Amino acid sequence: MLPSALIEKYNIPGPRYTSYPTVPYWENRTFSLKGWKSSLKKSFLESNSTEGISLYIHLPFCESMCTFCGCNKRITRNHGVELPYIESVLKEWDMYRELFGETPVIKELHLGGGTPTFFSSENLRFLIEGIFKTANRSPEVELSFEGHPNNTSNEHLETLSDLGFKRVSYGVQDYNENVQKAIHRVQPFEKVKLATEMARSAGFKSVGHDVIFGLPFQTKENIVYTINKTIELRPDRIAFYSYAHVPWIKGNGQRGFREEDLPGAKEKRDQYETGKRMLLEAGYTEIGMDHFALKTDSLFKAMEQNTLHRNFMGYTSSKTKAMIGLGVSSIGDSWYGFAQNVKGVEEYQDLIQKGIFPVFRGHILTQEDLAIRKHILNLMCKFKTQWFSLNEYFEELPSVLHKLEEMKKDKLVELDSNFIRITDKGQSFVRNVCMAFDLRLQRKKPETQLFSMTV
Ligand SMILES: C[S@@+](CC[C@H](N)C(=O)[O-])C[C@H]1O[C@@H](n2cnc3c(N)ncnc32)[C@H](O)[C@@H]1O
Missing domain, CATH: 1.10.10.920 (Arc Repressor Mutant, subunit A)
Incomplete structure (x- = not known):
């Protein structure tokens, strides 16, 4: 069958399988906070002393709205929100710690967003030191964060490197002006170049770029341009995401495009195949569904050693049985169950203030x-x-x-x-x-x- 006929046949709505069961299929009615806590305690006791645990911390604030973004975020220019939010996250961490009765050993910690670099480096230090005040570092600890190239400063990178962060992923998306305007994210190549170089000088071992295909007004020529520019900076890994167009969830605010401006399914697939070919020729290896890595990167090594894992953050090089999600909308995974926090900042902070776990839904696996x-x-x-x-x-x-x-x-x-x-x-x-x-x-x-x- 011709590739285009295959695309027509198999292009249907489907999950990206960052979890199973997928979130819309969680049995929330039979889920209880008590069940979640006991499933987490069980996996913690089974695995903390041998492999350690993972932490995902969601930092939801962004100064401006990118209209393609499917993540949970709060748009504000008021930086007064930083400290109260971090205090809530640290209190949530304390609530989890009290459950365990044993010092947690952190194997992996990831700051996601939103825009973690919305926060000042001083506040990020306060957050990370606060977490490790009451936890041990695994000898193989991996600390990583998502950075916006427009606002990641040298101070951010030096501070995070000093705290032990060695991996950053930058949101690049696309280098073409028309596409950038349509998705309300204007970000010149020079900014990405500078952010990439600064990370390397600060001692980061893995610099990742997120690139998206299937965005409005994107053409195959755009992809060739963006991938060539990407290769020029030689990031250690590249997430080459398919644009997930989910307007029914996120609304259309400030969107600079119409449905008709999106490439069709065949064109979209062509964009991926073109980008993939270029990346393979440039020495990258395809990892899983939408990632590429240099042979020196831990993601490549994980694929070679059969330890590649997939969770709510996508592909990762290390797996722990217990993953705790802190902050608004974060999802925790105890291996036996999932739990998600409320999505509103005020509601989250209010619940934490009252000493109530801010979980609003979840699922215990059969x-x-x-x-x-x-x-x-x-x-x-x-x-x-x-x-x-x-x-x-x-x-x-x-x-x-x-x-x-x-x-x-x-x-x-x-x-x-x-x-x-x-x-x-x-x-x-x-x-x-x-x-x-x-x-x-x-x-x-x-x-x-x-x-x-x-x-
Ligand atoms: C939450 S963002 C954080 C990055 C950072 N805040 C920034 O703006 O650069 C993480 C990545 O998710 C990807 N992403 C977000 N929404 C997406 C969508 N609708 N489809 C595909 N990928 C998406 C983007 O590539 C983005 O860089």
């Missing part, structure tokens, strides 16, 4: 969920998975395999009695392969569109 998650993680991270007997993991495995027959005919997967491997041709359709395993999605088809398109 045995079937655990088995399916394992396969979905294998497929997303290794493009293959296996089992030893047909009903070993869950009873409906035969029906899943039956659904994959069509993809086998299209040469997207190779199927055997105990394994499935996604072919090179099929890798662009990995989300579709995972959907065959997603029994929750199949049992209850969404009534409205919940997910972005798979291609």
Whole structure:
């Protein structure tokens, strides 16, 4: 089948599988805070002393609205919000610590946003020192943050490097002026170049760039230009994301484009293939669904050593059983369950003030969920998975395999009695392969569109 016919056939709304079950399929009605706390305590006690835990801290503020952004953020120019927010995060951390009765060992800590570099370096120091005042560092600790190239200063980088941060990812998105205007994010190449060089001089070992394809007004020529500029700066890793167009969630405020200005599915796929080819020629290796890394980067090494993992932040090089999410909208993952914090800053701070865990929804995984998650993680991270007997993991495995027959005919997967491997041709359709395993999605088809398109 021709690539364009395949795209037409398989381009449907589908999850990006940063979790299984996916957030819209969590069973919130049977979820309780008590259940979440006990699942987290269990995984903490099982893994803290051996592998340590991960922390994700959401810093939601941005000075201006980027109209493509699907993340939870609060737009403000009032920097008076920084300190009260950090105090709440530290108090939330204390509430979790009290649960454990053992000093946490932090293996991974990531500051996401929003824009972490909205915060002054002094306040970021206060936050990180506050966390480590009551925690130990794993010998392999990895600290990372998301930086906006327009406002990441040398002071930010020096401070964070001094605190042990060695990885930064910068939001680049696209270098073309028209595209940048449409998404309300004007950011010259020179700024990214400076931010990249400053990070290296400050001692960062991994500098990442986020680039997006499928944005409004983007063409293949735009992608060639943006990828060439990206290669010029030689970031250690590149997240080459498919633009997730989800206007029903985020609203249209300040948006400088119409639906018609978005590239079509085939054009979008072409953009990815073009960028991919250029990156491979430049010495990058494709990692999972949408990441590229130099051979010296820890993400590449994780792929080689079969330790690549995927969670709410995308692909990561290290996995811990327990991940705690602090701050508004953050999601925690205890391996046995998920929990998400409230999304409003005031509500979050108010609950913390009252000593109440700010969790508003979550899910405790069933045995079937655990088995399916394992396969979905294998497929997303290794493009293959296996089992030893047909009903070993869950009873409906035969029906899943039956659904994959069509993809086998299209040469997207190779199927055997105990394994499935996604072919090179099929890798662009990995989300579709995972959907065959997603029994929750199949049992209850969404009534409205919940997910972005798979291609
Ligand atoms: C929350 S942003 C943080 C980066 C930092 N605040 C900045 O603005 O540079 C993390 C990354 O998510 C990606 N992202 C956000 N919204 C997206 C969307 N709708 N589709 C695809 N990727 C998206 C962008 O590449 C972005 O750099």
